[in-house]
Amino acid sequence: MLKQLSRSDLEQLLEAVAKNYALQVPQLLADGTRQLGPYDNAELSLSGQPLQRKPTSYFFPQTELLLTLDAAGNVQQPPPAEKPLALFGMDRTDLAALTFLDQFFMAPPADDIYLHRRLNALLIGLTGDAGPDSSFLPLADDGCDIELIAINQKWLALGHSEAGKSLLRKFNDGDDKQLVTLRKASRDQPSDLLQQASQLLHDDLVPDAFWEEIADRCILCSGCNLACPTCSCFCLQDRQTPNGTERSRVWDSCQLDAFMREASGHNPLGTEALRTRRRIHHKLVADVERWGELGCVACGRCDRACPTGIGMFAVAEEMVERFGLRS
Amino acid sequence: MTATLTTCPYCGTGCNFYLKADKTGRVTGVEPAGKHPTSRGQLCIKGWNAHAFVDHPERLTTPQIRQRGQLNAAGWETALDLVHEKLQGIAEKYGPDSLMFLSSAKVSNEENYLLMKLARAGFGTNNIDHCARLCHSSTVTGLVETLGSGAMTNSLSCFDETELIFVIGSNTTEQHPLIGSRILQAVQRGAKLIVADSRRIRLAKQADLHLRQQNGSDVALLNGMMRQILQDGLEDREFIASRTEGFSALEQSLDPFTPEHVSKITGLMPNQIVDAARLFGKTDKAMIVYAMGITQHSHGVDNVRAVSNLALLTGNLGRPGTGVNPLRGQNNVQGACDMGALPDVYSGYQKVADPVVREKFSKAWGCNLPESPGLMSTHAIEAAVEGKIRGMLILGENPMLSDANQAQVKQALENLDFLAVIDIFPTETAQLADVILPAACYAERDGTFTSTERRVQHGRKAVDPPGEAQADWQIVCQLLQRCGLQSDYADPAEIMTEIASLTPSYGGIAYDRLSDNGLQWPCPTSDHPGTPILHQDQCTRGKGLFSPVDYRPPKELPDADYPLLLNTGRSYFHWHTGSMTRRSHLLDREERSAFVEINPEDAKKYGFVERQQIRISSRRGSISCAAQLTGKVPVGQIFIPFHFAEGAANALTNNALDPESGIPEFKVCAVRIEPC
Amino acid sequence: MHQPARNQQSIYAPRPCRLLSVTELTPNEKLFRLQLCDKTELQHQPGQFVQISIPGLTEAPISVASSPTRKGYFELGIRKAGQLTSALHRLQAGAQIGIRGPFGRPFQLDALDGKALLLIAGGCGLAPLRSLIQYCQDRSDEFASVQIFYGARSPEDLMFQQDLSDWQSSHNFSCRYTVDNKPATSCFDGETGLITNLMNDIQVEAENCCAVIVGPPPMYHPVIASLRQLGLNKPKQIMLSLERQMRCGVGKCGHCSIEHLTCCCDGPIFWLEEVEHLRGAL
């Protein structure tokens, strides 16, 4: 289903969504970055830099209460949210990341804590001329209920799911030919840098000394993991409150020494070089093995979050540059 | 979900981030500010976890009063009346100077200002100080003398254009991680790096030269480098002639510091000193970066003078990519000093001894003010032991763990007639208090903080404080009111207006001007854009002063009974006395308990294995903690971070003080080790 | 998005269970006998583990040390290693704790059917192996023979001493153990030396043999080498247990991953050939 929305149609659509969902929309914050925030207090920011906070954090937040245990050992689960979430403004990489995370958390046994936020959530992607200075962002074509494709101050609206289609029903039809052109434009993939790096690692062509060198530049900030929309590792935290023990999960980072350290002191990831290798290897090789696709959706967040310039792209580039010729 | 832009509560780097809070008013996470000039979308591990302690169940939520040895919950009015009555009573009976006020580098500029007003105007004493005494008092004394201002001369952006960075006594990647990362980035783009540190810190791995001088031998090293620079004619003659004074005295003083002589003192090879001097001397734009490794010595001020001399000698001042860059530890240690939470100055370093200044403040505050400078915190502890200090108000500090010689601090605090503590957690110090007042933490109140690069920026309220806790400024206001002083500030912005009116360097600071990225002082007028680089055309004091120094050894060195040198400091994951970081799950997990770094060679000699509990004793105390075998520390030295109450490094440290700045010698004392 | 059943308990919710008894095994290890509060069976298989939950200290993964063939209870042999395990050691019969599980891939019993078994444990690894040994005892006709090898650090670290002598006298069973070091003062008269010493002189029909190894990380390489010497060179002949830090037990937390595998779901029991080529596995 293809529709075309004017600015006021768009407002109407969001208004309709906000009736039944806790709608989050892209907005420009005081520090000049774009992030999702509640619809009611926001001016829309319909194009610009990628969203600073990974939108997947709505479904897998930095701290999340799992349950409360009372003194007798009874388990109390947190109350469900009043309204399901609707997120507007994710680009192709953000949507791909969420699809990846869905697959991960749904693999049996399904993670009910993740699901209770994710189920019934509505996703409205935003692509087309929605990048910095209205530059073109490739189409997602999947992974959301509705995709809004910005073009010439209007939005082509693709309904992917039933929920999406019914929200769009009342709007005017869009021009299919336009969509074909846009799809063609989206096919020009930027580069296969990550694929090459993945191959190198898979073929074991990257020496350990390389990882030591990179690791020497890591200051253990954990930002690369915490910023990454496909990172899913967490640790558990118990806090004793007057209402019982609150057990929460908290984002964790495989760059930290205690991530795998055992009570005896033994640590299978006991050096920074091993951990640095794991961070890259996990996304480029292990995830391919397990899920059949790269665990990196090329969103660029880790490169921006890394204070010393050794995010995914920086490392992949260095790897391919130095060891690529040999393959 | 709300997102509130605020300033990191940990180190002095001054990163900004958004605090995420959920509908129930709980903070749930942190997102770095993407376009802020310091954080640039990045944070260190502490910043990424800065939300974690905020809603910890152990937060203090109601005032408590000690009755028959027990701390019991009490109402605010009762508790505040009691604090006022007790302090007033002591002041009347024994004189105002029997009171001591400790302010905090963790609270805002406004709060520091109010507390110093309370001490001076409310109780008539200049006995106010804070933990800068323990970190950069040597810097303030030293650099005020040589340059006229104790602050970091340059800005963090200078790291992006410098050609050489000389890091001496700063484990930058762990203690100012986002400055450390800039240094690593600078090295990546080709800048040279010299690291002078006895420990093999992360930066050392990337350094062109790593000098592992003996702890406490920095003056000799710096003098040796300067002598060599002169020998090779690498000094900046033009700069020396036009911008400095006292050169010939310096020149003479350097004579004895031949590479061979310096080698004997520092344990370095003579050619290392020569190499370092040449590398530094030949560079046009060099930044000197230092921290506690320079300041925390019984000759800390001399160390600072030597650093300053080196910068002046080579003309590395007043230009982008140069400068003397003392890195401030706490998020607002710069601000607490700026605000006059010091015994000898009002805000903006205006001397209490100066009658004109006193007159100005006296008029503004509507009361008479004491003339003679007050006691430094370290001396106040001694005075409390002697019974000369009888009442104390501590705002957000935990001297039980942070001061040198814990046994003496305990004795001092227990000896007081009355102790009031304002804090967010029941710290070791709060346990000794007669009254505890619960405060709001950084996430629960508005205020400004001044980072190491003199950037005054907002801290903003994201959530409500727990229980009945109140913002420090509100608490202090209620005490001011009980002292009969003007205290009806509507909000911190109004306090800043008063500060600006009385403080020339903050004259142009106003809340509505700070919203973007803050302002760097000096900012004297409301249209002044702030000052990224100090001492550009001339130094704050006019000419830069060469201040020759001679080498003095530390007060206590290893001997037959105590054969090892103890070095102390912080670790990456924890903050000071751990009251916040040990309550942050991820940080706590990384380092759960006290440890001591020991060189594998020494461990072998004593038969210690990894993780073995060992006993460490000095002339002042004895603790036990787990051995961590690492080549990071040189043979003959051990290192213990001071975060852990159960293995408190400061039970061992030497409270030998620098005669000028009153800073204790945290970086050197003698210990012995044995199996537990 | 598919609809999962929403009425179920959360996968993170512990179930209450009661401590029936606590027995000291060594100065550092105790055996805990437990029963689910609803009196149902745990329904585990040998090699699986549970997550023990103690409010305030989160959870720790512990292998079940008893066989499902023994009804009415399950047992855990736990070493005092850190916060949570120390808290457990302070508990007494009657106390209530939480558990989740059983989790993980068990010993591949099908593959062991009719085989001559070499069951090799080091240190604390005897606890999980005990569930298999008990199972073999209770179904002894399903296996050709069972040879048990066990190594501990010192005589006082030997766990399950009563069981060890039981096993020595069981039908079809042999059981040998050794200690790394024997203090001069000890009256221990058993063997000393590394566990591989026990395996040098044994006679096996390699073809029909299957080995199971559970022990501390440094034990794997030498033991595997000895087994290769004995001729166990085919796939599905050597099974081992890989333990890692586990926070969730259900493949989500990421702490126990080895490359693309998670120890809590794909393991803890693996065939050697599944993991030997993976970095950091052994």
Ligand SMILES: Cc1cc2nc3c(=O)[nH]c(=O)nc-3n(C[C@H](O)[C@H](O)[C@H](O)COP(=O)(O)OP(=O)(O)OC[C@H]3O[C@@H](n4cnc5c(N)ncnc54)[C@H](O)[C@@H]3O)c2cc1C
């Ligand atoms: C599958 C499996 C089966 C196990 N079976 C047994 C058993 O039968 N008997 C026994 O005594 N021990 C067993 N362990 C080890 C046991 O889980 C740890 O000793 C225990 O988690 C230590 O927790 P603590 O809180 O006491 O230690 P702390 O050091 O206080 O806790 C550290 C944290 O790290 C984790 N951790 C620390 N060490 C380990 C480790 N070795 N393995 C996994 N996680 C660790 C814990 O989850 C804990 O939260 C098993 C581990 C695994 C993975």
Ligand code: SF4
């Ligand atoms: S670019 Fe970095 S942050 Fe983005 S998905 Fe890839 S690894 Fe994660």
Ligand code: SF4
């Ligand atoms: S973001 Fe960079 S410095 Fe931080 S942990 Fe990751 S690799 Fe290390």
Ligand code: SF4
């Ligand atoms: S570098 Fe300092 S200011 Fe920045 S996040 Fe870390 S502790 Fe906070």
